Amino acid sequence: MTKRNLTIRLQRDWKAGLRAAGHKARSRTYQGEELAFETPAADFGRLTAQRRELVRMMQGKGALSMRGIAGLAGRDLKRVHEDVTDLIELGLLERTEEGVECPFARIHIDIEMASTA
Numbered sequence: 001m002t003k004r005n006l007t008i009r010l011q012r013d014w015k016a017g018l019r020a021a022g023h024k025a026r027s028r029t030y031q032g033e034e035l036a037f038e039t040p041a042a043d044f045g046r047l048t049a050q051r052r053e054l055v056r057m058m059q060g061k062g063a064l065s066m067r068g069i070a071g072l073a074g075r076d077l078k079r080v081h082e083d084v085t086d087l088i089e090l091g092l093l094e095r096t097e098e099g100v101e102c103p104f105a106r107i108h109i110d111i112e113m114a115s116t117a
Contacts, residue, residue, distance in 0.1 A: 011036035063098035
């Protein structure tokens with residue numbers, strides 16, 4: 001099985017993002033997956049430091065229960081459940097029959113900041 005890779009990036013131009021996705025889809029080999037945000041605020045608003053740490057901690061661990069994730073993180077179950085639910089919605093975690101897992105072996109965050117002047 002191919003190890004899955006994810007790139008998180010800013011993509012202000014959704015048409016360019018759609019074209020790039022179409023190009024990847026035509027490839028005969030796995031090109032990785034992308035999660036694009038229109039603005040830095042959209043990214044950092046949902047990918048808090050604690051949520052990024054949850055994802056990092058879960059990489060390669062297989063499916064875990066919510067209690068297992070909370071125990072591993074040393075955090076309150078209710079808050080972990082909220083964070084995991086949002087991370088599933090974003091596509092960084094996936095729910096399986098066995099629990100919740102991070103399917104990505106590698107996650108790269110690509111954010112460029114430049115002046116507009």
